[in-house]
Amino acid sequence: MPAFRDIVRRIDSIKNTQKITKAMQVVAATRLRRAQAAVQATRPYAEKMIEVLQTAGERATEYKHPFLVRREGKRAVMILVTTDKGLCGAINVNNIRAATRFMNEHHTEGQRYVTIGRKGRDFLLRYRREVIAEVSGVSDRPTVAEIMPAITVALEEYSKGRTDAVLLCYSKWISTMKQEPVVTVLIPAEIPGRGDESKGPRADYIYEPDPESVLDGLLPRYVETQVFQAVLENKASEYSAKMIAMQNATNAAGDLIDALTLYANKVRQAGITTELMEIVSGAEAMRASS
Amino acid sequence: MKYLLRVVSVERSLFEGEVEFIIAKGADGELGILARHAPLMTILKPGPLRIQETYGGEEQVLFVGGGFMEVLPDRVTVLADIAEHADEISIEKAEEARRRAQERLAGTLTTAEEVEFQNALATAEARLRLARARRG
Numbered sequence: 001m002p003a004f005r006d007i008v009r010r011i012d013s014i015k016n017t018q019k020i021t022k023a024m025q026v027v028a029a030t031r032l033r034r035a036q037a038a039v040q041a042t043r044p045y046a047e048k049m050i051e052v053l054q055t056a057g058e059r060a061t062e063y064k065h066p067f068l069v070r071r072e073g074k075r076a077v078m079i080l081v082t083t084d085k086g087l088c089g090a091i092n093v094n095n096i097r098a099a100t101r102f103m104n105e106h107h108t109e110g111q112r113y114v115t116i117g118r119k120g121r122d123f124l125l126r127y128r129r130e131v132i133a134e135v136s137g138v139s140d141r142p143t144v145a146e147i148m149p150a151i152t153v154a155l156e157e158y159s160k161g162r163t164d165a166v167l168l169c170y171s172k173w174i175s176t177m178k179q180e181p182v183v184t185v186l187i188p189a190e191i192p193g194r195g196d197e198s199k200g201p202r203a204d205y206i207y208e209p210d211p212e213s214v215l216d217g218l219l220p221r222y223v224e225t226q227v228f229q230a231v232l233e234n235k236a237s238e239y240s241a242k243m244i245a246m247q248n249a250t251n252a253a254g255d256l257i258d259a260l261t262l263y264a265n266k267v268r269q270a271g272i273t274t275e276l277m278e279i280v281s282g283a284e285a286m287r288a289s290s
Numbered sequence: 291m292k293y294l295l296r297v298v299s300v301e302r303s304l305f306e307g308e309v310e311f312i313i314a315k316g317a318d319g320e321l322g323i324l325a326r327h328a329p330l331m332t333i334l335k336p337g338p339l340r341i342q343e344t345y346g347g348e349e350q351v352l353f354v355g356g357g358f359m360e361v362l363p364d365r366v367t368v369l370a371d372i373a374e375h376a377d378e379i380s381i382e383k384a385e386e387a388r389r390r391a392q393e394r395l396a397g398t399l400t401t402a403e404e405v406e407f408q409n410a411l412a413t414a415e416a417r418l419r420l421a422r423a424r425r426g
Contacts, residue, residue: 038301045298048367052360056331144300205360208317208332217333218358221371228300 004271007264011257018253024087025246031140032176032239038141039173039232046225053191053218059211066159067219070188073164075110077132077154078103079186079227081170081234082120084136089241091171091179092119095234098181099169100129110163114154116147116231132157142231144224151227155220158187166223170230171237177244179237184230186223291325294365295341297352304352304370305341312366313340314359323361330361336413339368355413 080099082092096119103111113129115121118136125131133153138146157163166187171179207214295312297305313322315337321330324345334357341350357370 041302042300044296044303045300045369048296048298048360048369052331052358052369205329205331208330211331213317214331214333214358221369225300 002267004264004267007260007267011260011264014253014257014260018250018257021246021249021253025243025250028239028243028246032236032243034140035232035236035239036173039229039236042225042229042232046229049218049222049225050192053215053222054193055205056207056211056214056218057191059205059207063212063215065215065219067187067189067223068191071164073110074106074108075112075163076103076107076165076167077112077114077157077163078167078169079114079116079150079154079230080120080124081168081230082115082117082123083234083238084118084138086119087242087245088238089245091181091234091237091241092117092123094179094181095169095171096120096123098183099167102167102169102183107165107167112157112163114150116150116227117234138231140235142228142235144228147227147231148224151224155187155223168227168230170234173233173236173240176240179240184226186226189219189222191222292343293325293363295368296365297339297354297368297370299357299370305350307343309341309343310345310347311342314354314368315339316359321359323366326363327361327366329363330359332359332361333357334359334368334370336409336416338416339370353417355416356409 078099080095082095086092099113099120111130113120113124113131115124115131115134116136116138121131121134121136133150135147135150154166158166165185167183168186169181169183172182173179205211292308292310295305295307295309296303311322311324313320315321315335317333317335321332334354336355337353339352339354341352342348343350352370354368354370357368359369360367
């Protein structure tokens with residue numbers, strides 16, 4: 001039977017761990033709120049951009065930007081968004097699985113990856129996948145400038161004809177309890193159609209310099225915006241998952257402490273009982289001999 | 291007469307409100323926009339976006355590092371690449387960015403790279419001019 005002191009020492013150690021997980025949970029909750037606000041902040045830009053793309057696209061009908069042209073080949077570059085740190089549940093595993101599965105199903109040749117986040121990079125390198133660019137250590141308030149290098153590499157591969165599609169995989173934030181890996185096709189770009197109930201008169205713009213140049217400028221930015229939003233959304237998912245993971249850890253530590261406390265008390269009781277027995281039997285022996 | 295102006299960058303919304311007059315740096319030169327302007331869609335060059343809430347009145351300046359501007363009779367939307375308030379620009383940062391761009395321009399470059407760095411240089415210089423104007 002372990003000594004009472006040893007059990008108490010273990011309880012203390014678990015209490016320390018519990019304090020840490022509790023703190024991490026609170027920090028994740030705060031960061032989650034911030035990440036959600038950041039996702040919200042990108043909406044006006046993204047919405048406006050889609051609107052402008054629709055109108056410009058209608059004007060420049062005979063013009064096809066290369067990003068809008070569907071290519072037949074099976075090659076693809078996947079931009080995989082993951083976290084830098086662990087302790088955030090299964091989101092990285094889910095993202096990686098979704099990304100690799102999609103690639104194996106739809107793009108059997110020339111599979112290449114661009115990673116944003118350390119976890120995805122490490123995994124893919126371990127399994128000898130071809131990673132052509134990586135960005136890691138994205139700050140908690142990501143800026144477009146931080147992730148630009150990754151996007152630029154992926155777009156270049158496409159413009160130079162070395163790949164037939166550019167895909168994006170990240171974890172979509174649905175609720176605090178639920179995050180889902182999503183794979184989307186960035187290029188060939190699909191501009192969401194405009195609803196029939198589109199408000200206001202359809203503007204017939206004067207284009208400066210011309211509709212083609214405007215489209216040329218807008219499309220890469222449209223792709224950038226999508227990747228940027230994915231990074232933000234993934235951050236929100238990361239902190240949600242971390243919050244839940246840490247909450248579970250805190251609870252598990254609590255259960256363990258309760259169980260160990262009970263055990264410690266039993267050990268202490270057993271010790272006292274044994275000691276009493278020894279005293280009583282000693283006394284009995286003394287009386288018998290006198 | 292006033293119209294609604296919105297300036298948004300990918301990261302946040304920078305300005306939203308009723309204004310009478312703005313001056314922006316378009317692809318084909320400076321543009322002054324009053325209400326009831328004909329619908330216009332233009333590429334913006336890096337430079338200041340000057341906002342006057344009342345025509346000829348006090349001016350608020352935003353820095354726009356390129357982007358797009360959509361003009362409709364009753365509202366104007368600016369999709370800014372990097373937009374920041376003039377007060378937020380640090381001269382050191384701008385100078386640093388300009389130096390980097392120049393250094394790289396000095397080396398041998400492909401055409402695409404050269405265009406990119408020319409843009410970086412233009413952005414840095416525009417920032418610098420604006421920040422200096424603010425200090426002076």
